[in-house]
Amino acid sequence: MSSSSSIFDPRSIESAKNTVASFMKTAFSQQNVSTTAVICSAVVGLFAYEQYVYLKKKKSLPGPSFKIPIIGAFMDSLYPTFEGYMSKWKSGELSCVSVFDRFVVIASTCELSRKILNSPAFVSPAVVDSMKYILCDDNWVFLGGKAHVDYRRGLNVLFTRKALGIYIPIQEKVYQKHFEEWLALGGVSEQYQLRFRELNMEASLRVFLGDYMSDEVASTISQEYFNITAALELVNFPIPLPGTKVYKAIQSRKYIVKHFIESIKDSRIRMATKGAEIKSMMDAWINSMYEYEVECAEAGKPAPRRFDDREIALTLLTFLFASQDATSSALTWAYQLLADHPEVLEKVYAEQVQVRKGDLKQELTLEQMEESTYLRQVVKEILRLRPPVLMVPYQTTREWPLTPSYTVPKGSMVIPTTYPALHDPTAYPNPDAFDPDRWGPNGIAEKFPKNFMVFGNGAHHCLGKEFAIMHLMAVIAQSSLQLEWTHTRTEKSDDISIFATIYPQDGCIMSFRPKSATA
Numbered sequence: 051m052s053s054s055s056s057i058f059d060p061r062s063i064e065s066a067k068n069t070v071a072s073f074m075k076t077a078f079s080q081q082n083v084s085t086t087a088v089i090c091s092a093v094v095g096l097f098a099y100e101q102y103v104y105l106k107k108k109k110s111l112p113g114p115s116f117k118i119p120i121i122g123a124f125m126d127s128l129y130p131t132f133e134g135y136m137s138k139w140k141s142g143e144l145s146c147v148s149v150f151d152r153f154v155v156i157a158s159t160c161e162l163s164r165k166i167l168n169s170p171a172f173v174s175p176a177v178v179d180s181m182k183y184i185l186c187d188d189n190w191v192f193l194g195g196k197a198h199v200d201y202r203r204g205l206n207v208l209f210t211r212k213a214l215g216i217y218i219p220i221q222e223k224v225y226q227k228h229f230e231e232w233l234a235l236g237g238v239s240e241q242y243q244l245r246f247r248e249l250n251m252e253a254s255l256r257v258f259l260g261d262y263m264s265d266e267v268a269s270t271i272s273q274e275y276f277n278i279t280a281a282l283e284l285v286n287f288p289i290p291l292p293g294t295k296v297y298k299a300i301q302s303r304k305y306i307v308k309h310f311i312e313s314i315k316d317s318r319i320r321m322a323t324k325g326a327e328i329k330s331m332m333d334a335w336i337n338s339m340y341e342y343e344v345e346c347a348e349a350g351k352p353a354p355r356r357f358d359d360r361e362i363a364l365t366l367l368t369f370l371f372a373s374q375d376a377t378s379s380a381l382t383w384a385y386q387l388l389a390d391h392p393e394v395l396e397k398v399y400a401e402q403v404q405v406r407k408g409d410l411k412q413e414l415t416l417e418q419m420e421e422s423t424y425l426r427q428v429v430k431e432i433l434r435l436r437p438p439v440l441m442v443p444y445q446t447t448r449e450w451p452l453t454p455s456y457t458v459p460k461g462s463m464v465i466p467t468t469y470p471a472l473h474d475p476t477a478y479p480n481p482d483a484f485d486p487d488r489w490g491p492n493g494i495a496e497k498f499p500k501n502f503m504v505f506g507n508g509a510h511h512c513l514g515k516e517f518a519i520m521h522l523m524a525v526i527a528q529s530s531l532q533l534e535w536t537h538t539r540t541e542k543s544d545d546i547s548i549f550a551t552i553y554p555q556d557g558c559i560m561s562f563r564p565k566s567a568t569a
């Protein structure tokens with residue numbers, strides 16, 4: 051993609067217009083005009099008109115000076131590279147590209163990215179057609195304005211401190227199971243990226259839905275979910291024909307939602323018993339609905355809205371959708387960075403021994419995590435250095451003068467980026483270094499909260515932020531106490547590959563052993 055800002059030339063628009071006019075004139079001026087000539091002229095005319103529209107929207111923004119007819123930069127979006135993204139961000143505070151009929155404006159600075167995330171009067175989260183097919187178009191995430199705010203408020207109860215405390219033992223059980231599986235491999239070195247993903251998926255499923263589904267179904271869901279991740283491109287083939295990624299993702303969603311609904315029905319039966327133990331996010335949600343209904347009945351208020359099985363299933367699907375890839379990516383980088391920085395891992399371990407007052411057999415608790423200030427710094431630094439979500443697509447609902455020199459056309463995709471703000475040397479000196487101390491009392495990172503856009507900003511900022519941080523802290527804490535791991539560094543270890551989110555290109559080659567008794 052070109053990064054020059056001098057590409058724009060108003061004469062290009064004029065010449066495109068002239069091309070259309072001249073072709074039409076030529077085609078129709080001949081007496082025995084053949085059908086082929088008319089069709090060819092019409093096609094060329096349409097292509098020229100497409101270029102005209104593109105250049106008119108592009109104006110002086112850096113971006114390709116020519117749009118590949120019809121598909122635009124579709125192939126680039128099919129096989130994105132981190133280097134490609136970087137060159138786009140470096141090309142200017144705003145740059146553009148066009149994919150099919152979507153005109154895309156990319157913001158690379160912290161200021162403009164925050165402006166986009168905080169301007170609901172001009173933008174809403176981009177609803178790519180494929181996402182509507184996959185998540186169902188009546189899903190709450192597609193709500194806007196007050197309806198979105200109200201629905202979201204109802205979900206806050208699932209992420210309170212009390213709720214996080216309920217999830218911790220569920221998580222611990224899943225971690226333990228996976229640690230044992232890794233140790234059973236007897237210290238063999240292999241790619242662990244997918245194993246980290248499996249741990250994460252099972253932790254999510256068990257926290258969100260409890261133990262109602264069998265291990266076999268949970269494992270099939272984990273496999274099926276690959277189809278959904280694969281379809282998470284910014285721009286996808288527009289029609290979900292059989293064989294396309296979106297079609298496969300829809301089939302997987304159907305399987306997942308069917309099993310979610312079965313678990314929800316079981317949870318409703320169990321939670322109808324007064325005093326039933328809450329063992330998952332879904333239990334907590336159903337229980338809070340029951341409690342609220344009783345409260346309203348007792349107060350003589352009208353009965354509150356009841357969320358049906360499908361609504362709950364689709365909401366939990368969005369949690370999986372929003373969390374699975376981002377958290378798996380963060381977990382992979384966490385293991386890699388800690389293996390590559392043993393001095394940091396040593397400090398994490400020492401802190402865990404301290405918060406458990408030397409009793410390493412203690413069960414994991416939320417209080418321990420809250421006391422682990424250094425571990426929290428480590429997690430923030432992992433997320434800063436390797437932000438799982440690089441870009442958050444929004445779309446303009448009307449024409450928007452985003453900067454004094456550029457007005458984004460209505461209906462464009464407009465994309466804030468997180469990476470440049472998270473690697474800004476003013477906020478994070480030596481930004482490519484892994485340095486958790488920058489978040490401590492001797493560092494300056496906490497003085498720049500606006501730069502920490504890992505979880506977005508504004509009305510749609512990440513609902514699961516605290517849960518995600520707590521989960522990452524808990525996995526690292528338990529690993530530091532029970533495991534020793536070695537990272538086989540390759541020339542690709544620090545290179546980033548993109549599969550919805552970011553991963554080390556070599557798949558993270560590791561081996562695990564039990565923590566030695568002398569540690």
Ligand code: HEM
Pocket residue numbers: 167175191202368369370372373376377380437438439442503504505506507508509510511512513514515517518
């Ligand atoms: C490291 C892990 C995670 C990262 C980096 C992350 C990042 C993000 C980002 C960048 C957004 C878009 C924010 C915006 O538009 O301003 C978002 C939205 C969201 N996230 Fe997360 N997320 C993570 C984990 C989770 C988890 C674990 C959950 C749920 C359990 C979750 C639930 C959501 C939801 C529901 C939204 C949409 C909120 C809305 O539209 O109102 N995320 N996340």
